[in-house]
Amino acid sequence: NAGVTQTPKFRILKIGQSMTLQCAQDMNHNYMYWYRQDPGMGLKLIYYSVGAGITDKGEVPNGYNVSRSTTEDFPLRLELAAPSQTSVYFCASSPDPTENGNTGELFFGEGSRLTVL
């Protein structure tokens, strides 16, 4: 049981390049999230999904796109990378918080450290 797997763990991009951060979970969770964490700061929500085919913007969606074609995968696409996107990105999943017995606790991946130069 791998939990939430993110790839790559580290990446350096040049300004204007694009890339996709991959995220996969094997816990059959409907809910998935992408957060970014800037140095010394808390986590800010970029996008989230409550099920396959459904995505919604979080607090800081500009410059990013997501898709959710399967329950397992939730890739995050960075288009035209900018230095302001230098951050650590966390993918997370949770069981449906509306179901009885579920707290909605997030299960996190190990994070992906992205540097844009």
Add this chain to the structure above:
Amino acid sequence: AQKITQTQPGMFVQEKEAVTLDCTYDTSDQSYGLFWYKQPSSGEMIFLIYQGSYDEQNATEGRYSLNFQKARKSANLVISASQLGDSAMYFCAMRVAGANSKLTFGKGITLSVRP
């Protein structure tokens, strides 16, 4: 909108002593959950403890307990018998009930345990 406030910039505690990390929250919803996560220097996010808004007893998990004061909208984390491995950043988070709910995080508190 939900808001989590963690204002302590950094905390120091002597090994084996107890420490309280403060968290206040703001929501107009009656049904919500409060979470604490630990982030050590290695970077991973570790779930510590959960408190539901309708839970009558304060949550406890081993050396962690949550001092939940609903009227004051505070959810402070108490770590008893601090260990060197407790040195980390600690985040308070909240989720309100609902199908599209998501976790909102505070800015975190850095805890350093002194030997």
